[in-house]
Structure formats: C-alpha cells, structure tokens
Amino acid sequence: MKTVCVFDSGVGGLSVLRALLADMPEVRFIYLADSAHAPYGERGADWVRQRSERIVNRLRESFAPDAIVVACNTATALAIDHLRQAHHDLPFIGVEPALKPAALQSRTGQVGVMATRGTLGSERFAALRQRLEHHGQPPVDFHCVACDGLADAIERDDQAAIETLCRHYVGDIMGMAPAGQPVDTLVLGCTHYPFATEPLRASAGPGVRLVETGVPVARRTREVLRLTALSPTRPAQSATLLTTGQPAALAHLAQRWLGLPLQPQTWAC
Template sequence: MTQPYLPIGVFDSGIGGLSILDALLQALPHEHFVYFSDAGHAPYGERNDAFVQLRCQQIVQQLLTEHAIKALVVACNTATTVAIEALREDFPVLPIIGVEPAIKPAVRITQTGHIAVLATERTLQSGKYQRLRQSLSTSVRVDDIPCPGLASAIEANDTAAIERLCRHFLVQALRPSAAPVDTVVLGCTHYPLVLPALQRLAPPQLRFVDSAAAVARHTALRLQAQRLLRPPAAGNAQARLPLTLRTSGSLPCLQAAAQRHLHAGAALHGDEPDALPAHPANA
C-alpha cells in the first residue's frame, strides 16, 4: 500500500483526544484514522515524565507495527508537553503533530485584554506552557486555572461531577476584576467534550476557544506538504472510511464515548469485540 493510503494515528491518555479527532474527521474526511486511548494508564497528569515518555513510545511503536500509520497526532496536552520531542527523535521519518493551549487565538480575540486558561496543573506548570506564555503580548492578562478532577469526571461520564466542577472552575475564572475575563481557553483536550455544560453555566458573552481546529488544519497542511493526503475514493467523493478504535482500557467505554462525542459522521470499525481488540498495556 502506498503511503497516502495508510492511516493516521491519533492518541490520548483517554477519551479527551476525541475532541481533536472530531476536528480531524471534518478537515480530512477521506482519511482513515486509528484512535488509541491509553485509558488503562490514565490520567497521565498523575504519572512521572519517564512513565509518560515510555507509554508514548510504546503506543507509537504499536501503531506503526500494527497499522503502519503515515502520520501521528498526539491529542493530549500532557503527552505533548512531556514526550513529543523524544518521539520526534525516536521516529524521525514520521510526521508528528502535537497540541498546545489555544492562548494565541484567545489573545487575538479578547476585547477586555483579560483571558483565563482552564487546564490540568501538569500542563500549567510545564516549561513548554510557560514558554508559550512568555511569548505573548504583555498587554494581555492571563489567569491560569488548574482544574483537578475534571478530566477524570469526563472520562467517567459523571454528569453530576462534571456540572459541579465546571461551575467551580468557571467561578474561579470569572472572579471580578477591573477588566473582566471575556475569553476562556480550554487547555485540555477533554474539556471541549463538556463545552455545552460550560456554556450553560457561563454568561452568554463569554467565548471559549480550544486548539482542535488549528491542529486539524496543521495536520492537513503537513500531509499536503509531504504528499501524504489520501485522494477521495473513486466514484464516491463523499465516501468516509471506518474509524478504528484501540485502547488499553475498556473498549465498550471507548466506543460509547466515540458515539457521544464524534459529530463528523465517522463509522466505528467493526461491531464485534474481536474486531477491535483492547491491547494489554505492554503490547
């Protein structure tokens, strides 16, 4: 099989990367995607750097060995922060795209000059994030709001906990100030999955931004530049390839999450569990 016809790998510590995958499916409707959820080892935010780097290396190797992926999207802020440079060294031929909190777009659209970033504490404390902040205009105030527990509640689909935590963190983000926050960055790929809850709790003028669309555009440009774009199926420009789901955790849970959160018309690959094996941690 020639390279353009090979699949694109996408992975996250859990279901959060589905927010990135949804944007990828919309931007690249003719591509075949393989999504890997490392739910058996989530959350990465509670693991040390060496563990996260090893898991990422193992996942990429598995995606290459079993699916011969032509490109990789690291759809996890923690994995991007901790492991993406090592992955690029280990797999130099593979195009690897990461994610980062969408602070730059937020800075461009804020009218009050005051934004807030909702993210995991691990992301907010990372050197990569701090360098991103330092690159910004000093005329914009950025409030970092760590959100412990929110990603785990989203993984568990715990609606009561999601509602309580979203309310709590929005109260922190919207504390009264001379120049009120008018833009909130969703700095974890899990958080866009509960955007309706956030919008319901927020004042109507508050804007939320995330990195999914930008990651999808960048992925498309990388594939185009390297002549890796898959052409539409002959005679059917609207044909969409099935989505392959893999996980180190519960496959039925991942399938249910994909059904809830993907809106781009992706068909899940296979109906029987044997068609979508949940590989052991060290596979």
C-alpha cells in the same frame, strides 16, 4: 490511502478525531484511548514520556502510520519533543492550549486557561505563555487553573461531577480578573474539555468565548500529509478505535460525540 494514528490518555482526543474526520474522511485513522492509564495530567513528566514512547513504538509496529497526532495536551507538553528526536523520520502533530487565538479574540485582554496540572507545569507552556504575555500584540493576561479531576470525570461520563467541577474552576478563573476587566475568553487546554461545553457555557455566561484546538490540528495534519482539497463526493467518515480500557465505554462515547456506530477493540500496550 494515508494512515494517521491518534492517541490520547483516554476519550478526550475524540474531540480532535472529530475534527480530523470532518476535514480528511479520505484518510485512515487509528485512534488509541489509553484509558487504563488516564488521566496523564496528574502524572510525572518521566512517566508520560516513557508511556508515550511505548505507545508510539507499538503504533508504528502495528500500523506503519504516515503521521501521528498526539491528541493530548499533557503528552504534547511533556513528550512530543522527545518523540520527535527518537522518531525523526515520522511527523508528529501535537496539541497545545490555544493561547494565541484566544489572545487575538479577547476584547478585554483577560483570558482564562483551563488545563491539567501537567500541561500548566511544563516548560513548553511556560515559554508560550511568557512569549504572548510579554511580547504579544495585543497585550493579554492569562489566568490559569489546573482542573484536577475534570478530565477523569469526563472520562467516566459523570455528569454531576462534571457540572460541579466546571462551576468551581470557572468561578476561580473569573475571580482572578481585575475589576472592570472581566475574562471574556476561555481556553480549553485539555482535549477532554470540549465535551463539557454545555456546563462550561452555563458557568461562564453567554459573553465568554470558548476556544479549543481540534480544527487547527486538523488543518496542520492536512498540511503535513500534503493532501489536496477533497472532491465534492466525500467518502463516509470512519475510524478504527482501540482502547486499553473498556471497549463498551469508548463505543458509547464515540456514538454520542462522533455519531459513529464503531466497535472499539481492546489493545494491550
């Protein structure tokens, strides 16, 4: 059986794990929520790289994974190149804001991007944005907002704060588009944000598409592992959950978001 380790700054990567489990239930998944240090998006680049390296070293020692999914946009943007150089014998699959799929879906050419400050300030994101805005077809304008506090509110499952922040940041994005060319596509550039889909839809309106990254990451992971299609009899979904924070909080959200009665373990890292 293949083993894949998945890590995020906290619970947001459960949105990626959900897609991975749906596509590859025959794989053993180990998920680490680094909730004691969340969110990464408002920390410095050096800190994110060092923390990601520490986590990967511990995961390799404990589980000998066949691949690691970096289920955090900030860690992907700031650390995945370093991780690939330091661990050249191990495949890494990262997540990035889905700018290209959003550009292809947009009818108005106006795309909003919600992400953390760390992701939006990274060289990796800047290069992707520039390539698509200046050389992509069809032409598109990206309207980006650093959503300070939103990942943390989702981490705490604070519904009142989530709704308030969604209204605020979506309103900012909608105000950036030129008259007569409204934003019609919204990129959820942090793995936490898919768990705020309902308030985001309420704030953006019914005509705005929401684009996330879980399914493409699952597809890419299957390719990296060179797995064939599943037989019609699918094994039951399961995963091992680890957290540097409170296990009860992660168990509650895993049940709510994944529909799985899992018992997370506290993990020192």
